[in-house]
Amino acid sequence: MNLIQIAAGPIIGAIIGYVTNYIAVKMLFRPINPIKIGNWTLPFTPGIFPKRKGQLAKALGNAVGNNLLTSKDVENMFLSENIKNAIVQEIGSSLYEMDEHHTLKNIFAGFVSQDAYQVLREQAENIICSKIMSGVSRMDIGTIIAREGRRAIKEKIHGTMLALMVNDQLIASVASPIGAKVDAYIQENGQDMIRSIVREELAVLENQPLATFMQKIEIEEKHLTGMVDRIYSVFVQKKLGGYIKQFDIAGVVEKKVNDMDVLEIERLVLSVMKNELNAVVNLGALIGFVIGLLNLLLK
Incomplete structure (x- = not known):
């Protein structure tokens, strides 16, 4: 048995494994539309993501709206010291600096x-x-x-x-x-x-003018900011959650994903998982090579 015959099995196995996994990865996104021969639809068409885009959108919407970004999470975010102080200070300063037209x-x-x-x-x-x-x-x-x-x-x-x-x-x-x-x-x-x-x-x-009104009742800027702080905190704690539920974050995410083109979804997934998907393809080549080598040794 010459060298070419010895190397042929592992190399062919590696090529088969590589091509198989490459096709499998591509079939996640391709083809975009079903391929029909008469009334018969070719199996595995369209690709997984185009075919399941609606289910993917619903799953992502539920994950984001019900688990990742709940009304309590948004409430906690708006009540965090950095965000609350920034908003309260801005509102308080703006109210105090309003001119006679306000x-x-x-x-x-x-x-x-x-x-x-x-x-x-x-x-x-x-x-x-x-x-x-x-x-x-x-x-x-x-x-x-x-x-x-x-x-x-x-x-x-x-x-x-x-x-x-x-x-x-x-x-x-x-x-x-x-x-x-x-x-x-x-x-x-x-x-x-x-x-x-x-x-x-x-x-x-x-x-x-609001500034005149506040001067008459002798409200200083620090007191005004304190009032805004209390009103803001009460509003966020008692009202914001209800508004967030009305926003229907899950529904918004689902609609956004459904409105996305399949090519956009592909680019988004590849921007995150390109290295991992390439590793899957290369792993197919490695497994094919090992199987070819084992087959050679067992002969």
Whole structure:
């Protein structure tokens, strides 16, 4: 047996192993479309990735949305010290440095429509009026006026001849109806009077520059930043998770993968696994060589 005959078996085995694994790797992505002969579809066409792209997209979407990037993960990310401090500092500084054109009305206009703003304004007006009216009713102003009226009358007539003719019952008969009239007037007209005042004050407030408003209520930048920090933390902890679920990260990832061209998926996979896939091809050559060599030794 000459040298060529000895080397032929392992070399042919290596070539077969190399070509077989090379074809197997290529069949992950090729052919892109099924090959048909009449009504018969050639087996193993299209390739694995083109054929299973929908299942791959769904699996990746579930993996990312339900395991890798959950709403809790996003919440923790936004609550991390670096990100939270950066966002809070930026918002606090921006609010404090706003010029005269940045009124409360203009700021809200950047987030909601004019109609939505009017609805919010009316709701705020109704809540404020209701709270004030409720407080006024609890104060029982009519009773206070009647009581203070009786006291004032007694003080006024004390030590005079009139005090001998005017007793407590007479004073009460004068003061009590006045108190009752005041209560009735408040119940009948108080809401409208309060609403008129609240509406005027809200108009002044909403057209006032934010910087002026903060200066009036003596909010320093560090205090403003602290308020923003608390609001931000509460929002992230209580609201962000619900918004993330509405985003449907799994669905977004699935749609993105489904929208990708098969060639894009191939380039993406090869950018990560090219060396490993080449190693699989070379391993096929090595196994083929070893099998050819063993076959030669066993003869």
